[in-house]
């Protein structure tokens with residue numbers, strides 16, 4: 483164990499200060515593991531848990547602002563999220579375990595690191611952990627690695643479930659840094675690895691995530707989060723899909739699709755979404771969308787199975803989202 487300085491931030495301004503090799507700690511469920519594994523070696527750790535970032539508030543324009551320190555448990559069970567963003571609630575509850583969700587925070591989840599075994603093993607070559615060292619996953623045991631968004635330098639999967647729900651909904655991150663506050667579209671926050679996989683996100687030195695603001699809910703949408711994994715709980719996704727759908731009768735008016743477990747960042751499938759608009763809400767349309775979503779997938783020796791698995795996840799999530807919309811309509815008609 484290496485030594486590091488430890489302090490508690492008592493204001494956002496005090497926390498958002500540039501300092502080399504400083505890490506914020508929120509729930510600690512990613513950071514402390516990676517320090518113990520010697521993957522991360524911060525010289526200084528700043529505990530941000532005393533900061534006033536635990537509120538969830540509905541904004542006048544219909545968006546939902548979530549403080550960076552709202553826990554995954556509190557967010558999953560928040561009445562606004564359950565009522566208007568059920569796909570996010572389902573994604574959160576599909577992640578980790580109850581104990582971990584009680585500690586894990588919204589910003590910590592956004593910032594969680596890949597579970598690629600070569601990243602987590604300092605004896606292995608990993609361009610993400612040590613730029614220029616190579617990538618043992620390319621010809622190694624890459625069963626869990628990405629088929630979308632990879633490069634010759636890195637095929638590590640972004641492991642979050644929560645971020646897949648957020649990618650489907652759309653959101654903005656608020657960042658506070660030494661030069662003030664700025665906002666970043668969630669879709670642009672996580673970087674593709676390219677030839678700089680160690681640059682994982684658009685967070686500058688000293689910047690702190692203070693909030694995540696969800697776009698206004700898609701009116702009249704049915705939704706579903708489907709997670710496929712090796713065992714039914716407490717396991718990362720092999721493939722997952724967050725789907726939202728709105729219907730005019732039996733015709734698709736609008737759709738949102740995002741994938742997890744198969745890509746190097748939370749993966750929104752905009753081309754597949756566009757292909758669904760105006761189509762009948764039936765299996766053949768969902769299968770076409772799934773083909774489009776995976777058309778650029780690049781398999782490696784052990785992960786080709788993820789391509790049909792992700793296609794099936796899309797088809798089932800869309801089917802369940804359409805059924806959800808139909809049952810909402812039936813309930814409304816019964817109540818009228």
Ligand SMILES: Cc1cc2nc3c(=O)[nH]c(=O)nc-3n(C[C@H](O)[C@H](O)[C@H](O)COP(=O)(O)OP(=O)(O)OC[C@H]3O[C@@H](n4cnc5c(N)ncnc54)[C@H](O)[C@@H]3O)c2cc1C
Nearest residue numbers: 508509510511512513577578586587590591593642643691
């Ligand atoms: C055994 C296990 C199983 C898991 N299974 C799943 C799963 O199935 N699905 C899933 O999605 N996740 C899973 N997780 C991951 C878990 O969701 C994350 O560890 C958690 O969300 C991280 O949140 P945290 O608050 O604990 O972050 P921390 O560990 O405190 O921090 C993580 C990173 O975020 C940075 N950070 C934290 N807050 C801020 C901020 N406000 N601004 C800027 N940077 C910040 C830290 O510096 C650090 O780099 C699992 C974790 C474990 C240990």
